Amino acid sequence: MALVGRHVSIAGGLDLAYDRSVALDATAMQIFVTNPRGWSMSALSDEAVEAFRRKGRQTKIATIAHMPYLPNIASSNSESFKKSVASLIENMERCKRLDIGYLVTHMGSHMDQGKEKGLANVARAVREALDNVDDVSILLENEAGHKNSVGDRIEDLAAVADEVDGKRLGFCLDTCHLFASGYDIGKHEVLDEMFGKLDIKKVKAIHLNDAMKDLGSNLDRHANIGYGYIGNDRFRSFLKYGEIASKIVVLETPVDLEISEEDELTLAKSLFPK
Ligand SMILES: [Zn+2]
């Protein structure tokens, strides 16, 4: 059975994310395990953890977490780097308590220091975090290619994979970001080239998002499935490639904009190979 769901809110309590996913008939989900727009982490009670784990066992939904937005693990500023690694470790510890095996993080911005430096910082951050917390894997997400970004080329992801050995480094591919950075994901020859550089087995999750702008725009603007420039034919072709359809697939699309959340998830499921 395909593992498909969407990013859902944790408003009112972490465990409510499972109720929201069940209501959507989802088999996968993504959540933030802390405030996505701040540095601070409110305490997580043992009761909240237990409630979350219980619903996880009951529903068997495949769950991944996403890092908050402020940390920048590509930073060459030692203070901001330290703070970012500390946040990565804290988020991993929280995932471990919650029984979440995968934490998605962006690779960040090199802030005019050059991509090579940025990539070295990312590798250092990942190594340090993996040394500090066991059981949880880090999934590096590809970027759309805004100025100074690290991770917009598949080569960037492969470079970190070369630097960090270990089973707990994986990748999350965002279709909107791939398309925005110029990868036509409907073409299998493009995918052949991508996965010639990055081991497809290391890709554990897919962010299935349509794009509000055309191929190569470098803009990170998610559209509802089928309502953007990627379109359903390209998604069908992408999902048919290799083992892509067996990954954890999560939508991060606008809520109830062009289509209801329920209908969008049904549509996304229908794009999988039969
Ligand atoms: Zn992301």
Ligand SMILES: [Zn+2]
């Ligand atoms: Zn994403």
